[in-house]
Amino acid sequence: MSSPSSTHFDPDMFRVAVEEGDTGSLVQLFAEDAEFEMIDRRTPPSQPTVVRGRSAIGDLMRQIHSREMTHEVLQCVIEGDHAAYTERCVYPDGNKVLSMAMLDLADGRIVHQSTVQAWDEEPSAAPVSEDFSEPARVDESPMGRIEFAHIGGRDVVRMVLQPGWRWSEHVKPNQGTDLCMMHHSGYLASGTMGCRMADGTEAEFGAGEVIDLPPGHDGWVVGEETAVFIDWRMCE
Known part of the structure; x- marks a missing residue:
């Protein structure tokens, strides 16, 4: 694994790391106390x-690059202590994701990234199916x-949450927000779940219910049964 120059950000190293999914080298381009900010459909x-x-940024990078898609850096421009780049990702079904990012640099490393x-x-042109197995x-x-x-x-997701799971305890430390800011819509296949909104409103849901849960909430598993939730909106 190579390291960035002590004083200069290496755009070629960055491009190769992104396109080859070399998350080890990619993470080394970030400062120890770097901050990564993401804006998309679900996080305005x-x-x-x-x-x-x-x-934590390394964990996020490994999640991103574990997805079945190709990554291509279209352009990377550096000026002083700032850089900008565009990236195109393509899923096997042909659907694309385009991202644009601004980087703040110090001593050859990224100290802040906004994407x-x-x-x-x-939708796909032909009938397709996926299997959670x-x-x-x-x-x-x-x-x-x-x-x-x-x-x-x-993406459609299946969340399997064990008894004792709570968003504010098990997820919040890596999210950077006080409450879950995802909008969940889905079907609770098993178990019981509770939630509390920012205004203090609480609700509880049981197996068989279809749920719409707006952003700005804490959530937890109620009781001793594993909760299984099928969510078709979380990744929007």
């Missing part, structure tokens, strides 16, 4: 996803597992 400018620290993303919305991507976290199926130009 007023409530972006913010990840702090090289270790804005946009997705294709077109062989998910396209899996995110593991303490007491939780999220399985992704990419279909129709979007």
Whole structure:
């Protein structure tokens, strides 16, 4: 694994790391206390996803590059202590994601990155299916597992959450927000879940219910049964 120059950001190293999925080299381009900010369909400018620290950014990079897609850096421009680049990602079904990012640099490393993303919305041209027994991507976290199926130009996820799981305890430390800012719409296949909104409103949901949960909430598993939630909006 190579390291960036002590004084200059290396755009060629950056491009190769992104396109080859070399997350080890990519993470080394970030400062130890770097901040990564993401704006997209589910995290608007007023409530972006913010990840702090090289270790947490590394986890995010490994999640991104574990997805079945190609990455291409279209352009990278550097001026002084700032850089900008555009990246195109393509899923196997042809759907594309375009991202644009601004980087603040110091001593050859990224100290802050702001990224804005946009997705294709077109569905596949032919009938397709996916199977959660062989998910396209899996995110593991303490007491939780999220399985992704990419279909129709979007991700559908199955969340498997163990008894005792709570968003504010097991997810919040890596999110950079006080509450979950994702909009969930889906079907609770098993278990019981509770939530509390920012204004203090609480609700509880049982197996068989179809749920719409706006951004700005904490959530947890109620009781001793594993909760399984099928979510078709979380990744929008």
